[in-house]
Amino acid sequence: MFCIQCEQTMRAPGGKGCSFTQGMCGKSAETSDQQDLLVAVLQGLSAWALKARELNIVDAAVDAFVPRTLFATLTNVNFDTRRIVEYTREAASLRDGLAARCREIDRAADVALPQAGIQPADDLAGLAAQAADWALDRDVFDVSEEVHGLRLLGLYGLKGAAAYMEHARVLDRQDAGLAQGFHEKMVALADPSDDIEALLALSLDIGQLNFRIMAMLDDGETAMFGHPAPTQVNVNPVAGKAILISGHDLKDLRALLEQTEGTGINVYTNGEMLPAHGYPELKRFKHLAGNYGSAWQNQQREFAAFPGPIVMTSNCIIDPNVGRYSDRIYTRSIVGWPGVKHLEGESFAPVIEQALAMPGFAETAEPHQITVGFGRQTLLSAADTVIDMVAAKQLRHVFLVGGCDGSRQERSYYADFARQVPQDCVVMTLACGKYRFNKHDFGTINGLPRLLDVGQCNDAYSAVMLAVTLAEKLGCGVNDLPLTLVLSWFEQKAIVILLTLLSLGVRNIYTGPTAPAFLNDTLMGVLAERFGMREIGTVEEDMAAMLPA
Ligand code: SF4
Ligand code: SF3
Numbered sequence: 001m002f003c004i005q006c007e008q009t010m011r012a013p014g015g016k017g018c019s020f021t022q023g024m025c026g027k028s029a030e031t032s033d034q035q036d037l038l039v040a041v042l043q044g045l046s047a048w049a050l051k052a053r054e055l056n057i058v059d060a061a062v063d064a065f066v067p068r069t070l071f072a073t074l075t076n077v078n079f080d081t082r083r084i085v086e087y088t089r090e091a092a093s094l095r096d097g098l099a100a101r102c103r104e105i106d107r108a109a110d111v112a113l114p115q116a117g118i119q120p121a122d123d124l125a126g127l128a129a130q131a132a133d134w135a136l137d138r139d140v141f142d143v144s145e146e147v148h149g150l151r152l153l154g155l156y157g158l159k160g161a162a163a164y165m166e167h168a169r170v171l172d173r174q175d176a177g178l179a180q181g182f183h184e185k186m187v188a189l190a191d192p193s194d195d196i197e198a199l200l201a202l203s204l205d206i207g208q209l210n211f212r213i214m215a216m217l218d219d220g221e222t223a224m225f226g227h228p229a230p231t232q233v234n235v236n237p238v239a240g241k242a243i244l245i246s247g248h249d250l251k252d253l254r255a256l257l258e259q260t261e262g263t264g265i266n267v268y269t270n271g272e273m274l275p276a277h278g279y280p281e282l283k284r285f286k287h288l289a290g291n292y293g294s295a296w297q298n299q300q301r302e303f304a305a306f307p308g309p310i311v312m313t314s315n316c317i318i319d320p321n322v323g324r325y326s327d328r329i330y331t332r333s334i335v336g337w338p339g340v341k342h343l344e345g346e347s348f349a350p351v352i353e354q355a356l357a358m359p360g361f362a363e364t365a366e367p368h369q370i371t372v373g374f375g376r377q378t379l380l381s382a383a384d385t386v387i388d389m390v391a392a393k394q395l396r397h398v399f400l401v402g403g404c405d406g407s408r409q410e411r412s413y414y415a416d417f418a419r420q421v422p423q424d425c426v427v428m429t430l431a432c433g434k435y436r437f438n439k440h441d442f443g444t445i446n447g448l449p450r451l452l453d454v455g456q457c458n459d460a461y462s463a464v465m466l467a468v469t470l471a472e473k474l475g476c477g478v479n480d481l482p483l484t485l486v487l488s489w490f491e492q493k494a495i496v497i498l499l500t501l502l503s504l505g506v507r508n509i510y511t512g513p514t515a516p517a518f519l520n521d522t523l524m525g526v527l528a529e530r531f532g533m534r535e536i537g538t539v540e541e542d543m544a545a546m547l548p549a
Helices: 007-011 029-054 060-071 081-105 124-132 145-170 176-190 196-225 250-260 271-278 296-305 349-357 376-381 383-391 409-420 432-436 457-474 492-503 521-531 539-546
Strands: 231-234 242-246 266-270 288-291 310-312 329-332 341-343 369-372 397-403 425-430 451-455 483-488 510-512
Touching (some): 029 060, 029 124, 060 081, 060 176, 145 196, 145 492, 145 521, 196 521, 231 271, 242 349, 250 266, 250 349, 266 271, 271 369, 271 451, 341 349, 369 451, 376 383, 383 457, 397 409, 397 432, 397 457, 409 432, 425 432, 451 457
Parallel strands (some): 242 266, 266 288, 310 329
Antiparallel strands (some): 231 369
């Protein structure tokens, strides 16, 4: 086993990645190794998808399958070896089918990539032996640490992009051109360069690709659910039967709301599902009762106390046996945990049945309202107001405090930072890192809330569009705006968002709480030199550096 893709790996001995029988996240060596094999077989499938395009064959099922199942290899998504092996076998079968179609047109059609020749073994022992050939630490021995780190930066970034591609596909958004770009990156990473400049360029290309994917996802979400608008959300429970839904998949939430309407069950959002309350097509359901809990690392305590079943639509799931709720948590889509019920198809009947059989919340707590829903349209319509406020010196600076949460102590930086932002400045939030401070009352400046939640991690797109619009209106560059990005990374979605921002020319981004283990000091130095990227220090020092005197 060798996995170094998330922040938790830093705690592994030597900080050299999770490399024993189990990762820090609970992923077994067996699952981890099978995920490496799956990635390799998917790279072979991508190579054939590109060859097929040369012969005018574009297979939408293949284009969907590659990012979808790559998503299963992200941190805290799928811990079930059996499911990973199924994906590997299906990938090989899709590849062989595509190869056969290509050879009907051109008998000599072939691809050179060794990964394209992997025939999954019949049993786990054979698969384990094959996986050893594709372990990600192998090339440590014949390339420099920098080259290896940049290859991993590209791969982990592409994994993040895969997740957004799948989120978009769920909303009926697929694009053959973007899929081609995706396959090209898969193949480039399967046979990677050992040139630092070429690898950096590849990472930025992945960032650019992801920007287009996030635009497609934004289009899918807003077309299906309308534009988010500022909305009050109760973060305390109300009496009655209850279902909790977590993850990023708004379509699953709508299906659950439709199926629970009139049953007396209240539906609560958790984690990255919180921004759902801002969408017109979701908030119209009266039994979308509120938001429960905080970020993923508190799941075992919060889910244990929830008096109803729980649905995990995407990342991040952690061991449900610890809090003893494995009999009432359900996985969807690419999520998996061994022994946990997995729901395919459109029906949430087993979840609803279980919710009706459970006690639900006995009492209604005093409501505590927070505001969400500062999506792209709302932000853009506020652009002129923001410009006027800046000109009138009522608004000094905007801080985008975005990214993932995690359990490291140093993450209190982000909450401390947000609380210490001066009264004439605004904080925009994105993703699950905000739970450490989003229940705090930040007040308003001239009616403009000082805490603006833009949404899920993928809604970084809305924040970028606001920055670009403000820069255009002011006739300056994005880097000249009174705006600072303070990002926290944990998993691969955050990595690709960082790559996207760098590819768009955004400079001087602060990142933390610690540098990814695959980026050594030399590489962090390169990113600092090229992009002005810097690591967080103390709140006081950073704030002083960010705010011009
Ligand atoms: Fe370790 Fe993170 Fe990989 Fe889990 S996902 S095995 S914690 S590096
Ligand atoms: Fe959080 Fe997992 Fe990354 Fe979508 S839900 S941001 S950590």
